[in-house]
Amino acid sequence: MKKVNLVLTLAALSTMGAVLSGCNSQDVIKIGILQPVEHEALSNAKNGFIAALAEKGFDEKKVQIVYRNAGGKEADINLFAKDLVATCDMTLGIGTGAAQALKSASIDKGLIKPVLFTAVTDPVGANLVTSLENGTGFVTGTSDAQPIDAQIQLIKECNPAADKVGILYTQTEQNSVVQGQQAKTAIESLGMSAVTMTATGASDISATASSLAATDGLDAIYIPTDNNIAGNTDAVKNAVRGKGIIVVCGEEGMTRGCGHVTLSISYTNLGRVTGEMAAKILNKEATAASLAVKTMTAEDCEYVMCSSNIADANVTIPQSVIDKCRDISE
Numbered sequence: 001m002k003k004v005n006l007v008l009t010l011a012a013l014s015t016m017g018a019v020l021s022g023c024n025s026q027d028v029i030k031i032g033i034l035q036p037v038e039h040e041a042l043s044n045a046k047n048g049f050i051a052a053l054a055e056k057g058f059d060e061k062k063v064q065i066v067y068r069n070a071g072g073k074e075a076d077i078n079l080f081a082k083d084l085v086a087t088c089d090m091t092l093g094i095g096t097g098a099a100q101a102l103k104s105a106s107i108d109k110g111l112i113k114p115v116l117f118t119a120v121t122d123p124v125g126a127n128l129v130t131s132l133e134n135g136t137g138f139v140t141g142t143s144d145a146q147p148i149d150a151q152i153q154l155i156k157e158c159n160p161a162a163d164k165v166g167i168l169y170t171q172t173e174q175n176s177v178v179q180g181q182q183a184k185t186a187i188e189s190l191g192m193s194a195v196t197m198t199a200t201g202a203s204d205i206s207a208t209a210s211s212l213a214a215t216d217g218l219d220a221i222y223i224p225t226d227n228n229i230a231g232n233t234d235a236v237k238n239a240v241r242g243k244g245i246i247v248v249c250g251e252e253g254m255t256r257g258c259g260h261v262t263l264s265i266s267y268t269n270l271g272r273v274t275g276e277m278a279a280k281i282l283n284k285e286a287t288a289a290s291l292a293v294k295t296m297t298a299e300d301c302e303y304v305m306c307s308s309n310i311a312d313a314n315v316t317i318p319q320s321v322i323d324k325c326r327d328i329s330e
Helices: 009-017 040-055 074-087 098-108 148-158 172-191 202-213 233-240 252-258 267-283 306-310
Strands: 006-008 029-035 063-069 088-093 115-120 138-143 164-171 193-199 222-225 246-249 261-263 301-307
Touching: 006 261, 029 040, 029 074, 029 098, 040 088, 040 115, 040 252, 040 267, 063 074, 063 115, 074 088, 074 098, 088 098, 088 138, 088 164, 088 267, 098 138, 098 172, 115 267, 138 246, 138 267, 148 172, 148 252, 164 172, 164 202, 172 193, 193 202, 202 233, 222 233, 233 252, 246 252, 252 261, 252 301, 252 306
Parallel strands: 029 063, 029 088, 088 115, 115 138, 164 193, 164 222, 222 246
Antiparallel strands: 006 063, 261 301
8 A cells, every 4th residue: 555645735625625724824834634544434534624624714825734644554653743743733643543653752852732633442541631521731632432332232133143253353453452342341241252353464354354254153243443454344355255244343434345234433523523623722712631532422323234245245134224224335
């Protein structure tokens, strides 16, 4: 995957249908956005962030966006973070690793310019903030904590006889580890057993997914929001092809790639909420420390299914589930 390393021009902003502004009407404000890898959910969060700022009346005459995409390379995340905090007036980290890198780089350089985050499942556990009630120092943002209990319940709704559920995620992604543990608890609370297998990176997703799908008596697989797997969903789709194994993913984009049904938050809306927080800071209506971390509620989520993946995996979904889902098949 080629990494993206550019300053967004006015034409690029126009293409995305959004414009930005800063807090100082005389000077151009630079906002750095750091994204760890290219995939639908994270990109939607980015675009939602930009759109929300545009709706607050900000324009490209006042703000310059500096966008960095590390293409899944950890070293580039840290390198880009150092550059962004040094050269920008505000930064946004999309995902836990990106947000942590921006905060760490700021501390190393003795800077306290606002750092916002979005698409972070456990910002307290990730040491981005000390509580969800308010930001910490110069850091605040939004959490993409998923309705995991309801997602696991979908497995039972699709197959009341389901007994064994696999959990698949990348062991180096803290977001995924947290969600994987929550999923195991939810699975066992419904009287099912959990089988967990983890990948170390993109290179072993296919082998790990295939091993999990080959587990004797496996009825379903749960995959939390996971940047590594989100960028390699074909490996999971191939592993379950024709096996009749239900796949429930943590969000809509991954479901389109390899899943069958889920209850998903909107990453576009998540990014929009973060953009509204940024606007308050830029307008000097609030500081990062004064803004509580925001999460999406169950009411903000939507049931979705991917009928093409369902057919490919030879899975049967009951009509009661189909009736409440929006089909996201391409």
